[in-house]
Amino acid sequence: MNTHELIQELREKNGSKIVLFVADGLGGLPLTPGGLTELETAKTPNLDACAKVGVTGLSLPVLPGITPGSGPGHLGLFGYDPLEYRIGRGILEALGINFQVTAKDVAIRGNFCTLGADGKITDRRAGRPTTERCVEIVNKLRTIKVPGCELFVEPVKEHRFVLVVRGEGLGDKVNDTDPQAVGVTPLPAKGADPASQKTADLINQFIAKANEVLKADAPTNGLTLRGFASQPQIISFPELYGMRSAALAVYPMYRGLARLVGMDILDAGDSLGSQVAKLKEVWNDYDFFFLHYKYTDSTGEDGNFPAKVQMIERFDAIIPEVRALKPDVLIVTGDHSTPSKMKSHSFHPVPTLLVADDVRTDEVTEFGERNCLRGGLGQFQAMHLMLLAMAHAGRFGKYGA
Amino acid sequence: MNTHELIQELREKNGSKIVLFVADGLGGLPLTPGGLTELETAKTPNLDACAKVGVTGLSLPVLPGITPGSGPGHLGLFGYDPLEYRIGRGILEALGINFQVTAKDVAIRGNFCTLGADGKITDRRAGRPTTERCVEIVNKLRTIKVPGCELFVEPVKEHRFVLVVRGEGLGDKVNDTDPQAVGVTPLPAKGADPASQKTADLINQFIAKANEVLKADAPTNGLTLRGFASQPQIISFPELYGMRSAALAVYPMYRGLARLVGMDILDAGDSLGSQVAKLKEVWNDYDFFFLHYKYTDSTGEDGNFPAKVQMIERFDAIIPEVRALKPDVLIVTGDHSTPSKMKSHSFHPVPTLLVADDVRTDEVTEFGERNCLRGGLGQFQAMHLMLLAMAHAGRFGKYGA
Numbered sequence: 001m002n003t004h005e006l007i008q009e010l011r012e013k014n015g016s017k018i019v020l021f022v023a024d025g026l027g028g029l030p031l032t033p034g035g036l037t038e039l040e041t042a043k044t045p046n047l048d049a050c051a052k053v054g055v056t057g058l059s060l061p062v063l064p065g066i067t068p069g070s071g072p073g074h075l076g077l078f079g080y081d082p083l084e085y086r087i088g089r090g091i092l093e094a095l096g097i098n099f100q101v102t103a104k105d106v107a108i109r110g111n112f113c114t115l116g117a118d119g120k121i122t123d124r125r126a127g128r129p130t131t132e133r134c135v136e137i138v139n140k141l142r143t144i145k146v147p148g149c150e151l152f153v154e155p156v157k158e159h160r161f162v163l164v165v166r167g168e169g170l171g172d173k174v175n176d177t178d179p180q181a182v183g184v185t186p187l188p189a190k191g192a193d194p195a196s197q198k199t200a201d202l203i204n205q206f207i208a209k210a211n212e213v214l215k216a217d218a219p220t221n222g223l224t225l226r227g228f229a230s231q232p233q234i235i236s237f238p239e240l241y242g243m244r245s246a247a248l249a250v251y252p253m254y255r256g257l258a259r260l261v262g263m264d265i266l267d268a269g270d271s272l273g274s275q276v277a278k279l280k281e282v283w284n285d286y287d288f289f290f291l292h293y294k295y296t297d298s299t300g301e302d303g304n305f306p307a308k309v310q311m312i313e314r315f316d317a318i319i320p321e322v323r324a325l326k327p328d329v330l331i332v333t334g335d336h337s338t339p340s341k342m343k344s345h346s347f348h349p350v351p352t353l354l355v356a357d358d359v360r361t362d363e364v365t366e367f368g369e370r371n372c373l374r375g376g377l378g379q380f381q382a383m384h385l386m387l388l389a390m391a392h393a394g395r396f397g398k399y400g401a
Numbered sequence: 402m403n404t405h406e407l408i409q410e411l412r413e414k415n416g417s418k419i420v421l422f423v424a425d426g427l428g429g430l431p432l433t434p435g436g437l438t439e440l441e442t443a444k445t446p447n448l449d450a451c452a453k454v455g456v457t458g459l460s461l462p463v464l465p466g467i468t469p470g471s472g473p474g475h476l477g478l479f480g481y482d483p484l485e486y487r488i489g490r491g492i493l494e495a496l497g498i499n500f501q502v503t504a505k506d507v508a509i510r511g512n513f514c515t516l517g518a519d520g521k522i523t524d525r526r527a528g529r530p531t532t533e534r535c536v537e538i539v540n541k542l543r544t545i546k547v548p549g550c551e552l553f554v555e556p557v558k559e560h561r562f563v564l565v566v567r568g569e570g571l572g573d574k575v576n577d578t579d580p581q582a583v584g585v586t587p588l589p590a591k592g593a594d595p596a597s598q599k600t601a602d603l604i605n606q607f608i609a610k611a612n613e614v615l616k617a618d619a620p621t622n623g624l625t626l627r628g629f630a631s632q633p634q635i636i637s638f639p640e641l642y643g644m645r646s647a648a649l650a651v652y653p654m655y656r657g658l659a660r661l662v663g664m665d666i667l668d669a670g671d672s673l674g675s676q677v678a679k680l681k682e683v684w685n686d687y688d689f690f691f692l693h694y695k696y697t698d699s700t701g702e703d704g705n706f707p708a709k710v711q712m713i714e715r716f717d718a719i720i721p722e723v724r725a726l727k728p729d730v731l732i733v734t735g736d737h738s739t740p741s742k743m744k745s746h747s748f749h750p751v752p753t754l755l756v757a758d759d760v761r762t763d764e765v766t767e768f769g770e771r772n773c774l775r776g777g778l779g780q781f782q783a784m785h786l787m788l789l790a791m792a793h794a795g796r797f798g799k800y801g802a
Contacts, residue, residue, distance in 0.1 A: 093802075
């Protein structure tokens with residue numbers, strides 16, 4: 001029996017409420033050996049209070065040593081094995097611009113490029129056009145029709161756009177048309193199987209028409225495509241856990257990831273304050289709430305240690321408002337670590353805390369990386385976190401007699 | 402996606418150096434309850450210094466409670482699931498005498514035995530001949546030719562030898578001819594599938610000729626065979642990790658295990674001093690270095706607690722010379738525990754430390770079993786150690802976007 005079968009066998013409904021509050025990139029590193037991490041430096045009286053009454057531990061997003069992107073990081077937290085379910089680049093790019101992907105879609109990342117008179121690429125990024133120019137070119141491409149499918153072209157930024165092909169039976173095993181070099185022509189699309197060849201045929205027609213439409217628009221007179229991807233076939237989160245599930249996230253990417261697993265996406269405004277206001281408003285309408293906070297990650301990515309400390313303190317300050325709702329289970333964790341020292345996502349385990357009535361408390365009274373090492377949850381795989389959430393919410397029956 | 406596919410997808414080259422220093426059978430037990438283990442007793446200022454700036458933990462060679470032999474112990478450390486990849490007894494015996502096994506070989510452990518006039522076994526160890534006598538008998542067996550294969554007969558010790566059959570399409574699913582009893586005849590070899598029957602046919606011809614050649618040589622006038630084994634089909638370590646990889650080991654068995662996974666086997670002399678001298682010499686020629694130290698295991702096997710303590714201190718003394726080379730990642734661990742108290746390999750988790758720039762240090766400042774329990778690596782499966790090595794060396798890209 002796999003874990004998802006087990007969950008569906010054991011799950012029960014009991015009216016309890018679970019809040020999963022993800023501080024993106026929460027874990028960190030000291031700047032100097034033996035020093036304090038961002039979380040250990042931050043003054044977090046409210047998280048410390050949670051650690052004191054709750055249980056703590058460290059979450060391994062994928063496997064020891066593996067640094068995840070946001071996609072696998074969140075899939076793990078939602079209880080999907082990130083090595084089994086993969087979100088392709090095209091899908092992730094589409095999620096990031098809030099495009100609502102369907103099961104009939106193949107999503108693709110596009111780059112505008114400059115083609116010479118001989119059709120060879122002279123600039124892979126088309127001289128980095130402005131985003132306004134990107135929108136103009138995209139509007140031209142939107143005039144293109146290809147029989148047998150619907151096409152969606154969406155601007156992203158500068159030379160980047162998203163192309164989505166919607167149709168019946170379209171496969172995503174199609175090569176990148178981007179040759180990753182100048183002085184050569186873009187590659188024709190080819191499918192690795194009949195369904196993917198169907199996609200490739202449609203795409204090749206689109207490309208031919210696009211080259212015609214854009215021919216007078218040098219330096220943005222050509223395009224390359226990569227990361228062809230369909231939605232992963234995934235059981236929906238509400239179906240898996242039997243919970244009405246809502247996502248309250250500010251950034252499109254995380255709303256998109258939550259939509260991908262079938263959560264309801266609520267308009268949560270643009271700040272922790274508006275997210276929690278919405279949480280209060282819909283408290284009676286849902287069983288499970290996914291809240292996402294971005295700035296612990298973005299400040300880490302910037303390599304700005306003091307800013308990350310400040311963003312953690314801001315995050316800490318909202319915690320009492322969430323606890324005031326008396327969720328049966330409150331979990332605070334991250335989808336991965338983003339140490340300012342490394343200016344990137346990292347593989348280091350992620351500090352995690354869980355507050356509920358029936359936790360077996362540990363001796364941890366402050367929320368931080370080193371303290372969590374002594375936590376009652378130990379080091380665990382992120383994909384098992386939802387099992388702990390369901391259990392502490394009393395939403396699992398006994399396995400076997 | 403399995404772990405090896407993941408590794409190959411994420412690996413990157415960056416010129417970093419990784420040293421995996423294996424003190425065989427490193428972990429131990431106190432002689433009396435509550436006492437200190439060998440490692441805790443030993444004065445190890447240099448390992449303690451590593452523990453202070455690095456991260457520590459405990460490695461589980463296979464699964465909790467499972468005691469590994471040297472083969473599975475090392476496969477795990479090299480990142481191969483020891484439950485998936487098995488090294489047959491014949492192969493291990495061949496590795497132990499430095500025989501260079503190829504993909505066309507079936508290797509077999511042989512025992513000389515004494516046969517009565519009726520062909521029945523009267524002594525399963527042929528009266529324990531001297532090793533010199535073993536060599537003489539082996540030389541006689543080397544005269545035997547069997548059409549359709551190459552045969553190699555190698556002396557081991559006393560009544561033991563190794564037989565290797567080399568040919569095309571030879572299977573290793575062949576029963577032991579050793580009946581594990583006296584008063585009965587050796588069993589004929591039978592193959593469980595056509596390829597293995599091919600091996601069995603060749604072996605039965607060899608046995609018939611051997612009985613003829615040895616008939617006047619009682620008590621060493623017969624032989625039994627067991628542990629038929631081909632090389633496991635295994636992706637090579639350098640290919641898997643994309644690293645030029647060298648083994649510096651004194652004992653043939655460990656050179657053999659490293660050769661099995663495709664490392665370059667260097668002449669490392671016969672001591673820690675010569676191993677480290679060679680390490681310095683070839684420092685620029687490789688990315689990964691496997692160093693093996695035997696005496697922590699052999700003194701444990703002898704049940705000699707003070708000798709094991711001394712061997713650990715000798716091991717500790719060489720550490721500064723290795724650190725002076727400034728490896729990007731230095732790992733010290735064992736392939737299993739060998740408590741002197743038990744005089745054997747054991748299942749107890751193995752103290753492990755990792756020193757690198759981006760380690761998240763823990764509060765452990767002394768290297769020992771109890772301290773490692775508080776270590777940042779927690780208790781982890783040995784087969785994940787190389788993931789941590791690669792990650793800390795900056796040799797992994799991000800998984801997913």
